[in-house]
Amino acid sequence: EIMLTQSPATLSVSPGERATLSCRASQSVSDNLAWYQKKPGQAPKLLIYGASTGATDVPARFSGSGSGTEFTLTISSLQSEDFAVYYCQQYGNWPRSFGQGTNLEFK
């Protein structure tokens, strides 16, 4: 099973600042990695797939990079609606797996 480790567990950022979230895989997943945003009481929302491709209607301030075992989600200028928990997920191997999440909180 591929383990995904996200860091940091919590990130405190002010609106307008840049946020950088990391996801490390225990073995290569190539570019079969997605990022999701999760808010309390809501379903997860797909932000990035293929490690770097933005999903439909996702604002351009969200970008993804990386390949193999190291991945990054960057939010270029945080808006108030971006404060949430972010999860990475690999879908290249069975069983599918998620990281433990990064809580992006208001500083």
Added chain:
Amino acid sequence: EVQLVESGGGLVKPGGSLRLSCAASGFVFNTFSMDWVRQAPGKGLEWVSSISGRSSFIYYADSVKGRFTVSRDNAKNSVYLQMNSLRADDTAVYYCARGPSMMVGMVGAFDVWGPGTMVTVSS
């Protein structure tokens, strides 16, 4: 509009059973794999199961293997999760999610999600 709606959650005693349903609309259902993902209270997301468009390929997380069964009825645009021998640690919100289309096999992200249905296992 592409939409998924889960139903069937509720309170069940340990050792009991429950069947979740997910009704899909707005897309050609039988061309997409479907997945179940859960989130226990205060915890992260956990993938549970996947089923391909024609039910040819089925996968489970080790934590539910042998207790849960996924199935689908393409004529009814629905996917199901039969949960047996339920335990307290199965307590979670269960989400139905659309996987990749059969054009790309089963390698793809989950781009559409239902609102979820709560399952509570408690005596």
